[in-house]
Amino acid sequence: MxxxxxxxxxxxxxxxxxxxxxxxxxxxxxxxxxxxxxxxxxxxxxxxxxxxxxxxxxxxxxxxxxxxxxxxxxxxxxxxxxxxxxxxxxAMVTENCQREQLTVLEEADAIQGMLDLGATTASVAHRLGRSGDYVRDRAKAASIDNEVRAVRDDFSQLTIGQLVAIARYDGRPDLQKKLAQAAGTSNFDYTLRRIERDDRERQWIESVAALLVEPANGFNLIPDPSTGTPEETIEKIREQNPAAVSIHMEQVYLWTRRDHAADDEKEARRAAEQAERDARRHALEEYAAASADKRMAWLHANLYGIKRAQLIETTARLGLLQIIDPFPDGFTDALTNWNDHTGSREEYEKITGITAEDAPTAARISLQTNDWPLEAASILAARFEWFIDPTDWTTVNDTSRRIPGYYQILQDLGYTPADDETSHLDQLIHAISEADQRDEENNQ
Structure with missing residues (x-):
C-alpha cells in the first residue's frame, strides 16, 4: 500500500x-x-x-x-x-492514486488536504511520484467552491484542464458556473475564449478609466451609452461633453466595435473546428474500444486451442515486446501487484473468462501447472490491451510503437484484422516511419 x-x-x-x-x-x-x-x-x-x-x-x-x-x-x-x-x-491518497480509483476532483481535494496539514508542494509531488505542476494544478482545482460544483451532477468527472480553467476565475462564480455548464461540450473552448477576451477588455477599460479620471490629465470619463450605432453613440457623447471626444477616440471606439465582429467570426470558425475535432476523437475512441473488444474476443475463443510450443514462443515474443517499459512499473508490473492494482484485470477477464476479482489467485495457480504458457500469454496480452489508449493510434509514443509488433504476434496465431484495423495500422506505421526519419535527420 x-x-x-x-x-x-x-x-x-x-x-x-x-x-x-x-x-x-x-x-x-x-x-x-x-x-x-x-x-x-x-x-x-x-x-x-x-x-x-x-x-x-x-x-x-x-x-x-x-x-x-x-x-x-x-x-x-x-x-x-x-x-x-x-x-x-x-497513505490514502497514494493507495487510491495507485489503484486509479479517484476522480480528478477527489484527488485535488485530497492533495489540498495534505497541503492544509503542513505538507509542501515538493513533498506531496515526491510522495505521489508526480511533478510540482501536477500538484499545483490540483490545488487550484480544489479551490472551486461547492456552489459552483453543484451546477452539475457530474462535476467531479471534469478534466483537470477544465477544472484549472474554472478555478482561474475564483471569486466570480457567474463565470465559473458558465464554464462548468459548457465543460464536456464543443462549446467549452469557445466559452472560455469569450470570457478571456471579455476579461482582457474589462481590465483594459478599467486601466484607461483610471488614467482618464486623474485630475492632472484634464480628461473627463464619459460612460459608453451602449445604444444605437457607433455614430449615434459618438454623437450622444459629444452632446454630453464635446470637449471630451476627439477623432482619436472615435477611431479607437469604431475599431473596437469592428474587432468584436471579427472576433465573433473567428470564434465561430474555431468552435466549428473544435466540434469537428471532438467528432473525430469520439469516432477514434469508439474504434479503439471496438477493435480491443474484437481482439480480446478472438483471444478468448482461440488462445486455448493454440499448440503448447507456439504458446511458449508467443509468451517469449510478448515478453520481449513489453520488456522496455513506457514508464516505471508498466507492462512488466509484478503479478503480485494485482492485489493493489486494477490494471489489466478486466482485460484478463475478457480473454480468460475468469472474473477480475479472482484474477490474482487463478493466475498464480495456473502458472504453476503444465498449462503455464497459455496463462502467461493471456496475462501478457491482457497487460498490453490495458495499456493501449485511443490516442496511441494517432500519436507516436512508446506504446504506439509496440502496436504493429503486437498485431504481428496475433496474426501469427491466426488473428485476421478487419479492414478498418488494417487501415488504422497502416496509418500508424506510416506515422512511426515519418517520426523515425525526422529523428534521424535531426541527429545528423
Whole structure:
C-alpha cells in the first residue's frame, strides 16, 4: 500500500473498524461481488488501520471493509499502523492514486488536504511520484467552491484542464458556473475564449478609466451609452461633453466595435473546428474500444486451442515486446501487484473468462501447472490491451510503437484484422516511419 511499516498485524472485529472520515474516495461503489468472494474464500489481503481510541479507522481497504461487513465477516486480519494525520492522508491518497480509483476532483481535494496539514508542494509531488505542476494544478482545482460544483451532477468527472480553467476565475462564480455548464461540450473552448477576451477588455477599460479620471490629465470619463450605432453613440457623447471626444477616440471606439465582429467570426470558425475535432476523437475512441473488444474476443475463443510450443514462443515474443517499459512499473508490473492494482484485470477477464476479482489467485495457480504458457500469454496480452489508449493510434509514443509488433504476434496465431484495423495500422506505421526519419535527420 505504501512505504509505511506496520507495527503489528492482528485480528480485529469489523464492528470495531470505521471508514476514515478523510478518505479521498467519496463513493466506494457496489461491493456485492466482492462480498460474495470474501464470504466464499475469506479476506485474502489484510486491511491497514490506525487506532482511534478503542476503535480503529481503515487507511487502506475501504471497499474490502464494506464488503466484509456486507458478508457478515467477524474478525479480519489488519496491519495496525502508527501514523499522524498527514501520514494517514498521504497513505490514502497514494493507495487510491495507485489503484486509479479517484476522480480528478477527489484527488485535488485530497492533495489540498495534505497541503492544509503542513505538507509542501515538493513533498506531496515526491510522495505521489508526480511533478510540482501536477500538484499545483490540483490545488487550484480544489479551490472551486461547492456552489459552483453543484451546477452539475457530474462535476467531479471534469478534466483537470477544465477544472484549472474554472478555478482561474475564483471569486466570480457567474463565470465559473458558465464554464462548468459548457465543460464536456464543443462549446467549452469557445466559452472560455469569450470570457478571456471579455476579461482582457474589462481590465483594459478599467486601466484607461483610471488614467482618464486623474485630475492632472484634464480628461473627463464619459460612460459608453451602449445604444444605437457607433455614430449615434459618438454623437450622444459629444452632446454630453464635446470637449471630451476627439477623432482619436472615435477611431479607437469604431475599431473596437469592428474587432468584436471579427472576433465573433473567428470564434465561430474555431468552435466549428473544435466540434469537428471532438467528432473525430469520439469516432477514434469508439474504434479503439471496438477493435480491443474484437481482439480480446478472438483471444478468448482461440488462445486455448493454440499448440503448447507456439504458446511458449508467443509468451517469449510478448515478453520481449513489453520488456522496455513506457514508464516505471508498466507492462512488466509484478503479478503480485494485482492485489493493489486494477490494471489489466478486466482485460484478463475478457480473454480468460475468469472474473477480475479472482484474477490474482487463478493466475498464480495456473502458472504453476503444465498449462503455464497459455496463462502467461493471456496475462501478457491482457497487460498490453490495458495499456493501449485511443490516442496511441494517432500519436507516436512508446506504446504506439509496440502496436504493429503486437498485431504481428496475433496474426501469427491466426488473428485476421478487419479492414478498418488494417487501415488504422497502416496509418500508424506510416506515422512511426515519418517520426523515425525526422529523428534521424535531426541527429545528423
Amino acid at each position: 505504501s512505504n509505511y511499516q506496520a507495527n503489528e498485524i492482528k485480528l480485529i472485529n469489523t464492528s470495531l473498524i470505521d471508514p476514515h472520515p478523510d478518505n479521498p474516495r467519496k463513493n466506494i461503489g457496489d461491493v456485492t461481488d466482492l462480498a460474495a468472494s470474501i464470504k466464499a474464500n475469506g479476506l485474502l489481503s489484510p486491511l491497514s488501520v490506525v487506532p482511534n481510541g478503542e476503535r480503529y479507522r481503515v487507511i487502506a481497504g475501504h471497499r474490502r471493509l464494506a464488503a466484509c461487513k456486507q458478508a457478515g465477516t467477524g474478525a479480519v486480519p489488519c496491519f495496525v499502523l502508527d501514523l499522524d494525520p498527514l501520514q494517514q492522508l498521504e
